[in-house]
Amino acid sequence: MFDINPSAASPIWLQIEEGIRRMISLGALKPADPVPSVRDLARTLRVNPNTVARVYQRLTEAGVLVVRRGEGTYVADVPQQPKKSEKHEKLRDGATAYAGTALAVGAGVDEAAAELERSYDRLSRELRRKA
Amino acid sequence: MFDINPSAASPIWLQIEEGIRRMISLGALKPADPVPSVRDLARTLRVNPNTVARVYQRLTEAGVLVVRRGEGTYVADVPQQPKKSEKHEKLRDGATAYAGTALAVGAGVDEAAAELERSYDRLSRELRRKA
DNA sequence: ACTACTGTACTAGATTGATAATACAGTGTT
DNA sequence: AACACTGTATTATCAATCTAGTACAGTAGT
Numbered sequence: 001m002f003d004i005n006p007s008a009a010s011p012i013w014l015q016i017e018e019g020i021r022r023m024i025s026l027g028a029l030k031p032a033d034p035v036p037s038v039r040d041l042a043r044t045l046r047v048n049p050n051t052v053a054r055v056y057q058r059l060t061e062a063g064v065l066v067v068r069r070g071e072g073t074y075v076a077d078v079p080q081q082p083k084k085s086e087k088h089e090k091l092r093d094g095a096t097a098y099a100g101t102a103l104a105v106g107a108g109v110d111e112a113a114a115e116l117e118r119s120y121d122r123l124s125r126e127l128r129r130k131a
Numbered sequence: 132m133f134d135i136n137p138s139a140a141s142p143i144w145l146q147i148e149e150g151i152r153r154m155i156s157l158g159a160l161k162p163a164d165p166v167p168s169v170r171d172l173a174r175t176l177r178v179n180p181n182t183v184a185r186v187y188q189r190l191t192e193a194g195v196l197v198v199r200r201g202e203g204t205y206v207a208d209v210p211q212q213p214k215k216s217e218k219h220e221k222l223r224d225g226a227t228a229y230a231g232t233a234l235a236v237g238a239g240v241d242e243a244a245a246e247l248e249r250s251y252d253r254l255s256r257e258l259r260r261k262a
Numbered sequence: 263a264c265t266a267c268t269g270t271a272c273t274a275g276a277t278t279g280a281t282a283a284t285a286c287a288g289t290g291t292t
Numbered sequence: 293a294a295c296a297c298t299g300t301a302t303t304a305t306c307a308a309t310c311t312a313g314t315a316c317a318g319t320a321g322t
Contacts, residue, residue, distance in 0.1 A: 010140035010228065011279060021235035037298060048281045053300070070288030070298050087236040091246050094232040097141065099250035101225040103258075104152035105218040109251045113244050115222050119230035120240050127234075142309060168268060179311045184270070201268050201318030 001036075002127070004045045012047055016055045021064065024079050028127045033075045035065065132167075133258075135176045143178055147186045152195065155210050159258040164206045166196065 002019035004012055023029040035041070038056060042049040056073050059065040063080035067073050082090065102112035133150035135143055154160040166172070169187060173180040187204055190196040194211035198204050213221065233243035 006280090008224070008228070009142065009145065013279080014140060015231075018231050018235040022231060025234055025237045038300090039298090050282085051280065056299080067299065068289085069300085071290080072298060082236050087238065090232055090236050091238055091243065092250070093136075093139070094229045095243070095246040095250040096254070097139070098225045098229040099247060099254050100146075100149050100153060101221055102251065103156055103254055104149040105213050105221050106156045107218065107222055109248060112222065112226070112251065113247060115226040116230060116244060116247060117240060119223070119226040120233065120243065123227070123230050123234055137310090144309080169270090170268090181271095181312085182310065187269080198269065199319085200270085202320075203268060 001041075001044060004047060006047075013051050013055050013058075016041075016045065016047070016052060017058060020055070020059060022123065023127055024064065024075060025081075026124060026127045029075050031075050031077050031079060035073050035075065037072060132172075132175060135178060137178075144182050144186050144189075147172075147176065147178075147183060148189060151186070151190060153254065154258055155195065155206060156212075157255060157258045160206050162206050162208050162210060166204050166206065168203060 002015075002022065004015050004019075006012060008015065020029070020035065029035065035056075036044065038049050038052045042052045045052070056065060056067070060067055060073070063076055065073050065079075066076050081087070098112065098116070102109075107115075133146075133153065135146050135150075137143060139146065151160070151166065160166065166187075167175065169180050169183045173183045176183070187196060187198070191198055191204070194207055196204050196210075197207050212218070229243065229247070233240075238246075
């Protein structure tokens with residue numbers, strides 16, 4: 001699945017939300033696939049079920065997941081990707097945060113870019129392994 | 132100076148801390164230079180003075196700033212950079228977070244790297260302008 | 263001395279994120 | 293019908309963050 005870092009700057013619910021979106025983007029979760037139940041995923045990630053429930057609700061509102069009440073939660077037939085504007089905004093915000101950190105610790109562009117590629121490849125590989 | 136995003140995932144005090152470290156890394160703040168007073172910086176960034184005070188204390192403990200009580204706070208003569216291990220850790224964590232976001236919104240490595248360079252250049256330019 | 267700045271300290275509230283425990287309604291299996 | 297699962301809802305509690313207001317000690321200029 002993916003890992004949660006409870007001591008990270010970004011809140012747990014966001015980490016879970018991005019984790020699910022990543023798995024869908026990479027095909028580790030395909031349309032109509034079931035996602036783990038709220039309680040299962042909470043146990044796996046060692047977080048509170050309420051936190052997972054909130055994420056599923058958000059992703060359902062966003063059209064990424066669909067709920068069949070009493071039965072389970074599934075990836076939507078056509079999982080919505082963020083709108084182009086929203087995608088760019090999140091990408092830009094993320095890039096700004098990372099660039100800010102890199103500059104703060106005295107890392108050059110090349111160093112930062114190299115580390116980015118490493119992380120990107122690692123995350124891709126981890127998820128594609130389960131596709 | 133730099134901007135604060137109150138609704139960002141990372142806490143305000145961290146944004147301020149990294150902002151100061153960036154300015155020193157880029158030479159916008161040089162050794163022995165005075166930094167704005169707690170109240171001044173708080174007013175400029177539109178945050179609470181307590182938040183700025185905590186950052187100054189952290190940076191003083193880290194050997195980045197020095198305090199002359201009753202007079203002001205200054206950049207240390209030899210502002211400490213994070214240790215190599217700590218630098219790498221922060222860089223890796225930042226890269227992981229950014230790569231995770233990029234994958235979540237369906238952006239490719241190249242797209243993410245391009246956006247990173249843009250942000251890096253922008254931040255550099257903004258700060259070098261005041262050096 | 264007076265004034266106006268420094269950093270520092272403290273208390274008190276609001277908000278947010280996360281946890282914990284419980285309960286309820288819907289579905290499928292036995 | 294009984295049971296074991298689903299998602300959902302509610303309430304309470306705790307910690308972290310940020311804000312607000314106030315106060316105090318040190319320094320500099322008038």
